[in-house]
Amino acid sequence: MLSNSLAELDRRHLVHPVSSFRGHEARGVRLLQSARGAVVTDAEGRDLIDGFAGLWCVNAGYGHESVVEAAAAQMRQLPYATGYFDLGAEAPIRLAAELAERAPGDLDHVYFCLGGSDAVDSTIRFIRYYWHSRGKPQRDLFISVGQGYHGSASGGAGLTALPAFHEGFGLPYDWQHKISSHYIYRNPVGQDPQAIIDASLAELRAKLAEIGEDRVAAFYVEPIQGSGGVLVPPPGWIKAMRDLCAEHEVLFVADEVITGFGRTGPLFACEDEGIVPDLMTVAKGLTSGYVPMGAVFMRNHVYETIAEGAGAKAVGHGFTYSAHPVSAAVALEVLALYEGGLFENGRRMGARLMAGLAELRDHPLVGDVRGRGMLAAVELVTDKRNKTPLPAALDPANRLFDRAWEQGLIVRSFAQGILGYAPPLCCTADEIDAIVERSRKVLDLTLEDPEIRKVLRG
Ligand SMILES: Cc1ncc(COP(=O)(O)O)c(C=O)c1O
Structure with a gap:
């Protein structure tokens, strides 16, 4: 009931970024409710691995209390300070110095x-x-x-x-x-x-x-x-x-x-x-x-x-x-988390992700696998020799996104039939392996998809 009414309010009032307005009205919103680590939970309580870190941004992963604390502490002490008129606040100055050093x-x-x-x-x-x-x-x-x-x-x-x-x-x-x-x-x-x-x-x-x-x-x-x-x-x-x-x-x-x-x-x-x-x-x-x-x-x-x-x-x-001092306080804490082990984990998991995705190369629908670290893509084709992309008329972006979602995986699904990956750096080895396994399942189901089969036969 709640989600139905939210979906209706969304349809009526919220303009979504880079979306087909009409397409979104027809499809409706998929509500995300909470998240921890590399896993997000939707409004129906289903867990999904966020293989795209939101919009390639939640590099540290979700649910870091220390980040929440850093933001809250800054908000309590000084929620806003302009940089105009020679004014300033400690957090952005420290952040600029830390970043310049690196x-x-x-x-x-x-x-x-x-x-x-x-x-x-x-x-x-x-x-x-x-x-x-x-x-x-x-x-x-x-x-x-x-x-x-x-x-x-x-x-x-x-x-x-x-x-x-x-x-x-x-x-x-x-x-x-x-x-x-x-x-x-x-x-x-x-x-x-x-x-x-x-x-x-x-x-x-x-x-x-x-x-x-x-x-x-x-x-x-x-x-x-x-x-x-x-x-x-x-x-x-x-x-x-x-x-x-x-x-x-x-x-x-x-x-x-x-x-x-x-x-x-x-x-x-x-x-x-x-x-x-x-x-x-x-x-x-x-x-x-x-x-x-x-x-x-x-x-x-x-x-x-x-x-x-x-x-x-x-x-x-x-x-x-x-x-902004609150953003800067958050960035300082995030930097500490990165350097406290997340970068290191990201490098290990990035190698695992690339190795896992490389194994998908043999799949009949995979034309190319590419990437570096925790940034990767699998490009689908209907004909490997001619590198023929999936036909735009079959709306590969939504078809593949929906299919991945059904498997409990969020990926970026590009219009031309490319799956994009940018998981949080906090992913465990099991989560990386699940991203790869679920991607293989998406490919297998797509190969069985009657409309795709028609193109493959043609
Ligand atoms: C390379 C690059 N530049 C700029 C932007 C724009 O950033 P934002 O969406 O935060 O405005 C993006 C967003 O994805 C990006 O990938």
């Missing part, structure tokens, strides 16, 4: 915001200001990568390269340019890592020549593309692109909103790549999703250029909730 190279300056989208939009504004400060305001073009996702705020949504975020929104803007993704499995130059790196370098060079290298402000990458289908670049791809940007004085932005905070193993995925970006964005795992927070890291030269350019003037960028 960030690659001289990414020593941290601007806190509310999530990933406004982190990306903040970089766009800081970068424009940087080039104005350097006396080169004509450097106002931005390049990002096909299949990339950089949030859905008005600036970043155009750097995002997924059609749903553009169509009907008048995006991308004419200052936003793209080069192709490295997407190894479907790369037109084949799967040889060096050939892919060479092709991407050639494409970026061509793009710089086409739009004018002295016009380009910045280049954006995700160390592993998340929302585009968990696309892992060939080893060396990120470094090669970073070096080319440095050669042409193009600022290099690493968007670590998904890959940060142990998702791929280290604190930041840039560490795997041996690079220091000029700016870096994070969110999600920063607070493990317990409260909203994002951040922009700037290297010294970026911060100094902006500071010098502004002189005594205010740099007009900021939000009421920049450097």
Whole structure:
């Protein structure tokens, strides 16, 4: 009764993010009631393993009392403090210092915001200001990568390269340019890592020549593309692109909103790549999703250029909730949990997850298995040789999501028939094994699905 009435209220009043409004009205909401560790419980009391950590964010897992305590203590003592007017509070200052100490190279300056989208939009504004400060305001073009996702705020949504975020929104803007993704499995130059790196370098060079290298402000990458289908670049791809940007004085932005905070193993995925970006964005795992927070890291030269350019003037960028003390208190506690064993567990469980998923390669529906650490994907095809995706008409996203749900597993189910995994770093070995076993069951049931069989026969 309760859930029925909630479902009706939801239908009438709550607008869900990135959803088909009509599709959601028809399907209705699935209510989640509580969670502990890597397991969420729905309103009917069914337990499900959260193989996607909410929205690749609850890296620490659910139910950490110490995080709840940290938030409550901060709320009791000082629930809000602005950073405007030279004011501040202890928690965000300590958090900025802790993060700067751990960030690659001289990414020593941290601007806190509310999530990933406004982190990306903040970089766009800081970068424009940087080039104005350097006396080169004509450097106002931005390049990002096909299949990339950089949030859905008005600036970043155009750097995002997924059609749903553009169509009907008048995006991308004419200052936003793209080069192709490295997407190894479907790369037109084949799967040889060096050939892919060479092709991407050639494409970026061509793009710089086409739009004018002295016009380009910045280049954006995700160390592993998340929302585009968990696309892992060939080893060396990120470094090669970073070096080319440095050669042409193009600022290099690493968007670590998904890959940060142990998702791929280290604190930041840039560490795997041996690079220091000029700016870096994070969110999600920063607070493990317990409260909203994002951040922009700037290297010294970026911060100094902006500071010098502004002189005594205010740099007009900021939000009421920049450097929120409750979010910062949560982030500090989450960081302590990560370093107190969760990163270590995540690295062990990530290796187990990748090994388990690799065993699904033999399944007739599996075209590709890829990932790093606790970030992975299984791409389904109806024909391995031709890499034919599941037909869009069969709505693979909902079909696979529903089937996984019935097996007691939450996964990300991408529109093109890709299962995405980003489990909490606290997962036990049994939970990782259950994620793999339940995924196999989902694949087996999909193979028996009469509508899929029809396509396979055809
Ligand atoms: C790489 C990347 N950048 C930015 C964002 C936007 O973050 P948010 O949803 O917190 O606004 C996301 C969200 O998934 C992301 O994956």
